[in-house]
Amino acid sequence: MGESDHIVADAAEKILADLADPQTVNSAKDDAWKGKLWAALEENGLTLPWVSEAHGGAGASLADGFEVLTAAGKFALTVPLAETMLAGWLLAQGDIASPAGAMSVAPTHPKDKITLNADGSLSGRARNVSFAREAQHFAVLVQSAGGAQIALVKASDVRRDEDVNLAGEPLDGLILDKVVPEKLAKAPNGFDQTALMLMGCVARSLQISGALQTMLTRTVTYANERTAFERKISKFQAVQHNLARLAGEVAAAAAAASSAADTLSSAPAWDDDATYLEATAAKIRCAEAAGTGSSIAHQVHGAIGFTEEHVLHRFTLRALGWRDDFGNESYWAVELGNRIGARGADDLWSLVASR
Amino acid sequence: MSSALTFDPIRLPETCQILRREARAFLAEEIARGTFDPNNPRRAEESSHAQEFAKRVAAKGWIGMTWPKKYGGRERSFLERFVLTEEFRVANAPTRVYFTADRQSGPTIIRYGTEKIKQDILPRIVKGEISFCIGMSEPGSGSDLFAAKTRATKVDGGYLINGTKIWTSNAHQSDYMIGLFRTSQPTKENRRHGLTNFVVDMKTKGISCNQIRQMSGQREFNEVVFQDAFIPDDYVLGEIDGAWKQATTELSYERSGPERFLETYYVLTELVRALGPKPDTRAAEGVGRLVAQLHTLRRMSVSVAGMLEAGKEPVVEASIVKDIGTLWEQDLPSRVRTLSAFIEQEPGNQLPLAKSVSYATKVAPKLTIQGGTTEVLRGIIARGLGLR
Numbered sequence: 001m002g003e004s005d006h007i008v009a010d011a012a013e014k015i016l017a018d019l020a021d022p023q024t025v026n027s028a029k030d031d032a033w034k035g036k037l038w039a040a041l042e043e044n045g046l047t048l049p050w051v052s053e054a055h056g057g058a059g060a061s062l063a064d065g066f067e068v069l070t071a072a073g074k075f076a077l078t079v080p081l082a083e084t085m086l087a088g089w090l091l092a093q094g095d096i097a098s099p100a101g102a103m104s105v106a107p108t109h110p111k112d113k114i115t116l117n118a119d120g121s122l123s124g125r126a127r128n129v130s131f132a133r134e135a136q137h138f139a140v141l142v143q144s145a146g147g148a149q150i151a152l153v154k155a156s157d158v159r160r161d162e163d164v165n166l167a168g169e170p171l172d173g174l175i176l177d178k179v180v181p182e183k184l185a186k187a188p189n190g191f192d193q194t195a196l197m198l199m200g201c202v203a204r205s206l207q208i209s210g211a212l213q214t215m216l217t218r219t220v221t222y223a224n225e226r227t228a229f230e231r232k233i234s235k236f237q238a239v240q241h242n243l244a245r246l247a248g249e250v251a252a253a254a255a256a257a258s259s260a261a262d263t264l265s266s267a268p269a270w271d272d273d274a275t276y277l278e279a280t281a282a283k284i285r286c287a288e289a290a291g292t293g294s295s296i297a298h299q300v301h302g303a304i305g306f307t308e309e310h311v312l313h314r315f316t317l318r319a320l321g322w323r324d325d326f327g328n329e330s331y332w333a334v335e336l337g338n339r340i341g342a343r344g345a346d347d348l349w350s351l352v353a354s355r
Numbered sequence: 356m357s358s359a360l361t362f363d364p365i366r367l368p369e370t371c372q373i374l375r376r377e378a379r380a381f382l383a384e385e386i387a388r389g390t391f392d393p394n395n396p397r398r399a400e401e402s403s404h405a406q407e408f409a410k411r412v413a414a415k416g417w418i419g420m421t422w423p424k425k426y427g428g429r430e431r432s433f434l435e436r437f438v439l440t441e442e443f444r445v446a447n448a449p450t451r452v453y454f455t456a457d458r459q460s461g462p463t464i465i466r467y468g469t470e471k472i473k474q475d476i477l478p479r480i481v482k483g484e485i486s487f488c489i490g491m492s493e494p495g496s497g498s499d500l501f502a503a504k505t506r507a508t509k510v511d512g513g514y515l516i517n518g519t520k521i522w523t524s525n526a527h528q529s530d531y532m533i534g535l536f537r538t539s540q541p542t543k544e545n546r547r548h549g550l551t552n553f554v555v556d557m558k559t560k561g562i563s564c565n566q567i568r569q570m571s572g573q574r575e576f577n578e579v580v581f582q583d584a585f586i587p588d589d590y591v592l593g594e595i596d597g598a599w600k601q602a603t604t605e606l607s608y609e610r611s612g613p614e615r616f617l618e619t620y621y622v623l624t625e626l627v628r629a630l631g632p633k634p635d636t637r638a639a640e641g642v643g644r645l646v647a648q649l650h651t652l653r654r655m656s657v658s659v660a661g662m663l664e665a666g667k668e669p670v671v672e673a674s675i676v677k678d679i680g681t682l683w684e685q686d687l688p689s690r691v692r693t694l695s696a697f698i699e700q701e702p703g704n705q706l707p708l709a710k711s712v713s714y715a716t717k718v719a720p721k722l723t724i725q726g727g728t729t730e731v732l733r734g735i736i737a738r739g740l741g742l743r
Contacts, residue, residue, distance in 0.1 A: 131487055134619035213359075220740050247360060247736050248679045251672065255362035255658060256651040281647035284699065288644075307696035333643030337634060340642050345628035349445050349620075355366075 002254055008060055009067035013041045014076040022311045041081060048098050050089040055080040057088055066261035073210020076148055076314040080104055080131035087139035090196060094150030094185035096297050100139035104129050106174050110197045112328040114176055116144035121178040122151060130325065131170035132160055141196045146191045151181035166321035195270040195338050200326030201283035202264055204258035208286040211319040212250045215297040219246060223300055240301060246296040246313065253289040256282040280332040287329035290319040318342050365651055365661030371438045378442040379490045381415060394707055395446045396621055397714050402449035409452040411730060418453045419461050426473055427481035431742030437657065441613035445620055451525060456480045459609055460487035460533050467593035467601060490520040490534035490579060496577055498731050500535065500604040501547040505581060507536035513588050516581040525579035526563040540594045547599035552592035557585045571717040593674040609726055611659040611673035614678035615650045617716040618722055622691040626707040629698050652680050671739030685722045688715035
């Protein structure tokens with residue numbers, strides 16, 4: 001693949017390098033950098049890549065947008081880019097145009113339910129909605145007797161239970177009590193809450209994979225700089241083997257996430273077992289890698305990596321937090337295990353080999 | 356060196372899926388005629404029909420399938436070979452006669468052998484007539500290959516070999532060995548200098564094999580003793596004293612294939628069978644994680660096969676696949692064992708599971724030793740990361 005294949009991701013990485021450098025962001029006294037960054041992302045169509053130009057977006061491919069998410073992970077980005085992208089994508093499934101500004105998506109927990117009332121209003125609770133208090137709108141997956149629907153809801157119409165994730169980013173509960181949506185549309189055939197969860201799984205997997213790549217690069221660099229017992233710590237076999245294990249986790253996450261992104265990019269049927277395997281396996285394996293990988297990165301960095309001043313925590317805490325969004329690894333492992341059981345032992349290999 | 360790792364989402368092309376269907380049909384036929392028992396990996400490995408099986412695999416054009424046509428190969432892709440390897444492995448097919456020659460020995464001969472050797476040996480591998488073993492480890496050198504002491508002394512027209520190789524899998528039933536022998540002493544500057552690869556005809560006078568029983572009950576291991584065994588000049592592989600320059604790409608093929616995570620796969624199948632259509636939550640989670648990990652490993656392995664096919668040398672990526680792949684397949688029997696703790700007693704559904712877990716548990720320790728230990732692999736990965 002030539003450079004030209006990654007124009008969108010390259011543009012994103014350049015903007016992030018200029019305006020969201022993790023070290024600069026980590027020592028910033030206030031949030032002034034966020035405004036400039038968001039404006040640049042919006043101006044370049046990076047907040048709504050999956051929305052057609054007619055609906056206010058950039059009309060980029062799913063594959064291009066997925067690469068932006070990996071880049072966002074590499075920078076431990078702390079603005080609602082992934083959330084706005086997902087919200088725009090969800091609205092587009094209902095042929096609803098995206099408004100300007102930041103958005104978030106709900107529900108993000110597979111067991112949460114927002115339902116349609118007889119009068120056309122929406123009720124329900126959604127836990128753990130990322131960046132909810134920074135969003136101007138929510139894209140909501142609504143369950144109704146006639147199947148899934150998609151709604152655009154004004155943020156100011158929704159009550160919030162404010163909380164934060166591991167990295168201190170907004171992670172709010174939403175309470176919808178007979179909220180009248182701005183727009184409401186039927187979801188396409190075969191599209192339901194599971195489809196939204198699978199898409200969310202792949203998005204978080206890519207972000208985790210990106211964060212892990214940076215953890216590896218930074219940890220290798222640190223090991224080559226730090227001296228102990230009169231040697232660079234990179235020369236100790238025990239440290240080398242820990243870093244080799246970290247590389248393995250980074251590799252597994254990258255392979256699982258990019259494979260799932262590739263699968264969703266080629267127009268999947270959402271209820272297909274192969275799509276299900278790819279998306280859930282990515283989330284399960286990336287979540288596992290986030291745990292093991294973060295531990296090793298911290299172990300090699302020692303005390304300095306545990307300070308607020310050092311940037312390592314920006315990557316580790318986000319990667320660890322993302323494990324829980326859109327269903328954590330335990331949730332999906334049970335669901336995947338149940339599907340495997342229902343298919344039967346003799347149909348397990350054919351599923352694995354089909355990818 | 357950088358720490359950037361590449362695992363592009365390579366997909367197997369349609370030709371591979373056609374080949375997969377052919378392979379499954381072929382294997383089903385072999386099972387039906389009693390060549391091997393897919394539900395008994397132990398007996399499949401020891402199948403007395405392995406030689407005839409190899410000939411029928413050969414007749415399909417599936418041995419040496421990636422090799423040049425002039426040596427009997429089919430010039431098919433490494434992705435196609437990947438598909439056959441995984442289908443044969445999952446079916447527990449008795450591939451031992453030709454697997455080593457197909458994966459390693461043949462490609463090494465193609466790259467470093469004299470034309471005479473290529474013409475003589477490669478077509479016979481392709482026909483499933485001859486088998487290879489690999490003579491590297493010695494009583495005093497295992498992972499430290501370059502400490503090998505078995506001598507090859509120059510004489511008129513060839514070399515005389517003296518010394519002992521050990522842990523040589525299947526030497527007692529192999530026709531040839533690719534052996535690593537000392538032709539000079541190492542130099543101060545380069546301790547890897549002085550070793551040369553040879554093709555050894557195992558029927559040569561002065562070679563004797565003593566079988567060594569393994570803890571798993573298998574009897575693949577051998578001690579191979581050389582006493583003035585003569586090897587003609589034509590049977591040298593590559594540069595004299597320069598074996599250390601060979602084999603980086605070959606190692607990638609050897610390390611990243613599906614056989615590096617599917618060795619104990621059968622216990623997972625048997626677990627799913629014994630759990631039935633509605634596993635309890637704990638077992639479902641365990642199975643889900645195992646399948647997610649297996650899927651990821653396989654996608655990594657396909658990705659490396661795609662890079663190799665494209666002419667790249669993904670040494671670090673291949674080592675990573677073997678590192679985490681062999682640890683996974685090693686751990687699998689114990690994870691399956693614990694996940695089966697709550698299975699209800701139903702006649703017939705547990706015996707195959709218990710038997711396969713028992714066998715896999717006994718095989719497991721070797722998986723992270725053969726073909727490059729975990730420790731060696733991590734050293735290679737660390738070097739790729741720029742740490743050494």
